[in-house]
Amino acid sequence: MKAIALNNYGGPDDLELMELPEPKVGPDSVLVRVKAAGVNPVDWKIGAGYLDQIIDAHFPLVPGWDVAGVVERTGPDATEFAPGDEVIGYVRKDWAQHGTCAELVAAPVRTLARKPAALDWKQAAGVPLAGLTAYQSLDRLGVGEGDTVLVHAASGGVGSFAVQLAAARGARVIGTAGERNHGYLRELGAEPVVYGDGLADRVRELAPEGVDAAFDFVGGEAIDVSQQVLKDRSKVLSVIDPGVLQKGGRYLFVRPDRDDLTALADLADAGKLTVAVDRAVPLEQAAEAWRHSQSGHTRGKVVVEVS
Structure with a gap:
């Protein structure tokens, strides 16, 4: 699969478009084909090594915790979802390596909720974190x-x-x-x-x-x-x-919570929550998304479009 990744700690200029193995899917996880990935300041802070006292990073490091995409395959105990389901997720694990700036990501079901129909893929990817x-x-x-x-x-x-x-x-x-x-x-x-x-x-x-x-x-x-x-x-x-x-x-350090994420999706579908996408770039231009996030002058969300 194609992914944006770092081989060592670094900044936007160190991001590379790579061909990486398809991620492994655990018993309580699903494989998501990524449509869009939200960009957050924590992504480039982890990439730069600023959070290495609390989060272990392994390389090559694919950044990103926010995802909007389609379930492609499920683990044997991931009964909450089925192939073809449209989902959003805050796919934070206990370490950083297999992130969402990739064509595929393995996501524990506890990190996912169904995508709100009222939002397009870019908007939906901006919701989770x-x-x-x-x-x-x-x-x-x-x-x-x-x-x-x-x-x-x-x-x-x-x-x-x-x-x-x-x-x-x-x-x-x-x-x-x-x-x-x-x-x-x-x-x-x-x-x-x-x-x-x-x-x-x-x-x-x-x-x-x-x-x-x-x-x-x-x-x-x-x-x-x-x-x-x-x-x-x-x-x-x-x-x-x-x-x-x-x-x-x-x-507060935000936690993955399927019920909370579902509540956000419900508010979006009820017309009480919208998402302004300040900038969206294709996967190969993820460095530009990082630079814009680092500027500190975003209005709403920055998003990487994957497929």
Whole structure:
């Protein structure tokens, strides 16, 4: 099969289009023919070796945890799916090697859900990691009807989902973004504010009584700014900085969860969740997708089209 891979730790320029063996399919896994693979910052961070203290990488390393595709073959105990089923998945395993930027990927059934019919392949591939991160973050802080929430990097991959999911729960959403993305945030259901110096004052103008929950999807000063405007300083969650724990907040590293992924698919099919694809490139141009992700200025998702 064709795949994009690294022979050693490196960056976009080190990605190569390779011919690799078809992946082995375990008893509780299925073989998915990949239509599209979502690109996330964690992909190039693993590729560069930034996460080698917590994730073992084996080479050649095929990056990617997000997939949208069609089941081609099932393991003997993978009774949840059948050949021909259209699926999406957050195919994270305990090590990094056999990722989704390939024509085929073996995926444990616990990482998969049925593809939402309302989304095309590119959109569907953008759902799993970012959508689950947002969904699980809101659950972790118990966001619900009537809450006012602050979402940092609200126009990015995770932030775009968090805005829509919080709004669907009946929450009021204040989202940080550059001015060029303010119209986009309003379409998603957020009240936009410009990030940078004076952010806390701008948030207080919109919510003088304070906010009920805050989500750090960008890093930097987001945690400290959040705690200046929160009613309860502990109601801040970061997916970027584990140091939030020392400041009394919460940290989240997204987990594969079939039920949560199914809930996201159901919301998409109900018209309550959409996916903006900022850039889509063919498999052989995956390096360009990495570079765009590294720029930090994406609106929505970056996707690699495989077949």
